[in-house]
Amino acid sequence: MAQYARGAAAVAVIRLHNPPVNALSLTVLQALEDGLKRADADPSVKAVMICGENGKFSAGADIRGFSSPKRHGVPLGPIISLIERSEKPVVAAIEGIALGGGLEVALGCHYRIAHVKAHMGFPEVTIGLLPGAEGTQRLPRLIGVPAALDIITTGRHIPATEALKLGLVDEVVEENTVEAAIRFANKVIGQPLGPRRLSLKPVPKLPNMEAFLSEALVKVKKQAHGCLAPELCFQAVKAATEQPFADGVRKERELFNILLTSGQAQALQYAFFAEREVQKWTTPNGASWKSTSPQPIRKAAVIGLGTMGRGIVTSLVKANIPVVALEQNVEYLNMGRKAVMLLLEREAMKMEQGAQTLDFHNPARLQFTVDFDVLHDVDLVIEAVFENMALKKEIFHKLSRICKPGAFLCTNTSALNIDEIASATSRPHQVIGTHFFSPAHVMRLLEIIYGHHTSPTAIATAVQLAKALKKVGVVVGNCFGFVGNRMMFPYVQQAVFLVEEGSRPEAVDQVLEDFGFKIGPFRMSDLAGLDVGWRSRKGQGLTGASLPPGTPARQRHGHRYSPLPDLLCENSRFGQKTGKGWYQYEKAGGRTAKPDPWLHNFLAQYRDTHHIKTRFIDQEEILERCLFSLINEGFDILAEGIAAGPEHLDVIYINGYGWPKHRGGPMFYASTIGLPRILAKLQKYSEAHPDVPGLQPSAFLKKLVAMGNPPLKEWMSYQSRQSNKL
Numbered sequence: 219m220a221q222y223a224r225g226a227a228a229v230a231v232i233r234l235h236n237p238p239v240n241a242l243s244l245t246v247l248q249a250l251e252d253g254l255k256r257a258d259a260d261p262s263v264k265a266v267m268i269c270g271e272n273g274k275f276s277a278g279a280d281i282r283g284f285s286s287p288k289r290h291g292v293p294l295g296p297i298i299s300l301i302e303r304s305e306k307p308v309v310a311a312i313e314g315i316a317l318g319g320g321l322e323v324a325l326g327c328h329y330r331i332a333h334v335k336a337h338m339g340f341p342e343v344t345i346g347l348l349p350g351a352e353g354t355q356r357l358p359r360l361i362g363v364p365a366a367l368d369i370i371t372t373g374r375h376i377p378a379t380e381a382l383k384l385g386l387v388d389e390v391v392e393e394n395t396v397e398a399a400i401r402f403a404n405k406v407i408g409q410p411l412g413p414r415r416l417s418l419k420p421v422p423k424l425p426n427m428e429a430f431l432s433e434a435l436v437k438v439k440k441q442a443h444g445c446l447a448p449e450l451c452f453q454a455v456k457a458a459t460e461q462p463f464a465d466g467v468r469k470e471r472e473l474f475n476i477l478l479t480s481g482q483a484q485a486l487q488y489a490f491f492a493e494r495e496v497q498k499w500t501t502p503n504g505a506s507w508k509s510t511s512p513q514p515i516r517k518a519a520v521i522g523l524g525t526m527g528r529g530i531v532t533s534l535v536k537a538n539i540p541v542v543a544l545e546q547n548v549e550y551l552n553m554g555r556k557a558v559m560l561l562l563e564r565e566a567m568k569m570e571q572g573a574q575t576l577d578f579h580n581p582a583r584l585q586f587t588v589d590f591d592v593l594h595d596v597d598l599v600i601e602a603v604f605e606n607m608a609l610k611k612e613i614f615h616k617l618s619r620i621c622k623p624g625a626f627l628c629t630n631t632s633a634l635n636i637d638e639i640a641s642a643t644s645r646p647h648q649v650i651g652t653h654f655f656s657p658a659h660v661m662r663l664l665e666i667i668y669g670h671h672t673s674p675t676a677i678a679t680a681v682q683l684a685k686a687l688k689k690v691g692v693v694v695g696n697c698f699g700f701v702g703n704r705m706m707f708p709y710v711q712q713a714v715f716l717v718e719e720g721s722r723p724e725a726v727d728q729v730l731e732d733f734g735f736k737i738g739p740f741r742m743s744d745l746a747g748l749d750v751g752w753r754s755r756k757g758q759g760l761t762g763a764s765l766p767p768g769t770p771a772r773q774r775h776g777h778r779y780s781p782l783p784d785l786l787c788e789n790s791r792f793g794q795k796t797g798k799g800w801y802q803y804e805k806a807g808g809r810t811a812k813p814d815p816w817l818h819n820f821l822a823q824y825r826d827t828h829h830i831k832t833r834f835i836d837q838e839e840i841l842e843r844c845l846f847s848l849i850n851e852g853f854d855i856l857a858e859g860i861a862a863g864p865e866h867l868d869v870i871y872i873n874g875y876g877w878p879k880h881r882g883g884p885m886f887y888a889s890t891i892g893l894p895r896i897l898a899k900l901q902k903y904s905e906a907h908p909d910v911p912g913l914q915p916s917a918f919l920k921k922l923v924a925m926g927n928p929p930l931k932e933w934m935s936y937q938s939r940q941s942n943k944l
């Protein structure tokens with residue numbers, strides 16, 4: 219709803235009220251319209267002020283309403299016109315947030331006053347839409363085309379100080395915004411409103427509008443990776459530069475309807491709610507986010523200042539958590555310190571542009587040491603040494619002795635057994651996996667892995683830590699590779715098998731990049747370093763000295779195996795770091811991947827040696843074998859109860875593995891393709907490759923198909939309870 223009241227003197231106050239974020243539901247919009255009409259009809263009212271309840275203006279339209287079949291048209295546009303046409307000045311008092319439709323309401327107002335801590339933006343593009351209540355036509359008229367295009371096509375939230383510089387708001391205040399807006403409204407009574415009505419203003423001209431727009435379009439397309447909304451946002455703003463307001467609005471509506479029914483909007487809105495849903499973790503033994511409180515983290519430590527450790531330290535400092543950074547010797551410590559300081563300086567520069575500061579020269583906030591005893595008073599330790607079980611156990615044994623009794627011990631591992639690591643301590647209930655993604659100060663995902671003994675408090679504390687670091691924490695069970703990497707194994711394996719059978723790395727990458735991945739599996743392996751997997755395979759006895767003599771080159775434990783990645787490593791081709799991997803690069807550490815004739819030649823010889831008959835593999839087969847094997851593993855993970863639901867897998871893939879968000883995540887994608895089709899294709903491919911377990915359809919997938927292909931929301935109700943490991 220919206221509450222109507224009389225403010226000081228002649229000002230009517232309309233307060234949007236729909237907790238928690240004052241979303242503009244149909245009821246709120248109706249109440250807003252009623253309030254405006256009431257103010258208009260009351261001769262004693264000379265001005266109107268619109269604000270939001272609980273220190274938030276509004277987060278915009280109710281996103282759940284977009285998927286409602288009952289929703290017809292957009293009722294917001296006419297209400298904004300009504301505000302703008304008012305003969306009495308209307309002032310928006312923006313506190314907290316004014317996003318999407320919320321900002322559109324503010325743009326309909328004749329004046330905008332914002333609190334200094336408020337944020338504004340048009341995030342519609344991030345949920346597959348555009349500001350469809352005339353916002354694409356009003357914003358460029360107010361702040362010009364370049365700034366409007368940036369805000370509308372990126373969806374970024376801008377702070378009030380930037381909004382003031384852009385001319386988006388008229389005043390920024392540090393005091394009570396509502397009172398300031400009422401005072402402001404009283405001051406402007408009687409002033410002409412014509413120049414304040416944005417729909418009547420011309421779009422500011424640029425000397426080179428055409429050239430500017432064509433350059434902007436190239437940039438927008440490049441960043442979209444197949445997502446429609448940014449380009450259609452662009453088209454709507456472009457219409458504002460070419461057509462009168464009313465025609466621009468018609469174009470905006472047309473583009474909005476294309477997006478609304480595109481499928482991408484549903485996927486992106488699913489992703490929005492999935493991200494929020496995974497925060498509400500539960501376990502079958504009754505523990506949940508509702509009943510468990512996290513412990514405060516007043517001081518943390520990070521062990522190991524390699525690539526991961528450096529990023530984790532940077533993240534903690536940015537979150538204002540005092541950190542002790544520890545290395546095994548002074549040489550490594552100095553190297554790590556230098557790298558961390560460089561990262562922090564870069565981050566500080568970015569933050570200062572946003573009027574925030576970063577305090578990292580103070581030893582009370584960031585301390586470097588080689589002395590384990592310094593960790594005696596920290597609340598949480600994140601161990602980030604390399605993936606070696608013996609080393610990790612040795613460190614955890616030490617930590618268990620040195621750290622205070624309440625301290626949580628986290629391990630940053632991408633695959634190792636949390637229970638085995640915990641067994642080296644006297645406090646396994648306080649041991650938990652925190653799998654960060656590289657670069658750790660940038661990537662949003664934190665996979666949180668609980669072991670057999672991990673306490674609910676440890677889970678809640680890790681989830682809280684993720685929030686403090688501005689990451690998405692997803693709680694999952696303990697198995698080799700957890701969720702993300704476990705699903706990645708069959709995907710990468712298929713990519714390599716396809717190359718064995720006749721494809722090329724660049725062809726496979728292209729198909730997956732066209733699908734929307736930022737980089738395909740081979741570019742990704744080159745970036746991550748081929749030696750990482752090689753070390754892990756050597757550890758598992760799949761290659762190297764511990765491989766029993768006489769093991770067939772392309773078989774392990776009776777299943778198909780490709781030694782290609784091992785052979786590249788034996789040729790010192792570790793990827794970007796050595797300038798050669800699946801591709802060649804301009805130099806060691808180079809980033810531009812070029813197809814490598816050496817590799818093509820090598821592949822030809824390899825196929826000859828192993829009598830592999832080369833065949834042409836089409837794009838459909840590449841896509842299906844890579845994606846369906848990944849999805850298939852996802853169904854096994856769900857069946858085993860390693861994750862609480864398909865949303866968890868999707869949030870992990872979107873935030874940690876570059877899955878295109880406009881396709882909703884692998885399990886959402888599977889639901890859009892239809893499970894019967896996925897099953898049929900997996901059956902076909904597994905018949906052709908009976909020695910590849912990753913292609914054999916998951917029993918859970920088969921069960922869901924047999925149950926009639928239920929909607930994703932119902933999948934978990936078909937999972938048998940006995941297998942739930944949560």
Ligand SMILES: CCC/C=C/C(=O)SCCNC(=O)CCNC(=O)[C@H](O)C(C)(C)COP(=O)([O-])OP(=O)([O-])OC[C@H]1O[C@@H](n2cnc3c(N)ncnc32)[C@H](O)[C@@H]1OP(=O)([O-])[O-]
Nearest residue numbers: 239241277278279280281292317318319341349350351494
């Ligand atoms: C008509 C055409 C033109 C207009 C188009 C639009 O306006 S499109 C819209 C453009 N606007 C956007 O895209 C803004 C989307 N929202 C956000 O970016 C963030 O929620 C936030 C910054 C507002 C608050 O962040 P935070 O970390 O403080 O909190 P939080 O994120 O955890 O959210 C709290 C609760 O509120 C819920 N909820 C939130 N917004 C909406 C909504 N619009 N609707 C419905 N629900 C919404 C959210 O699900 C959660 O519910 P739960 O799980 O408790 O049941």
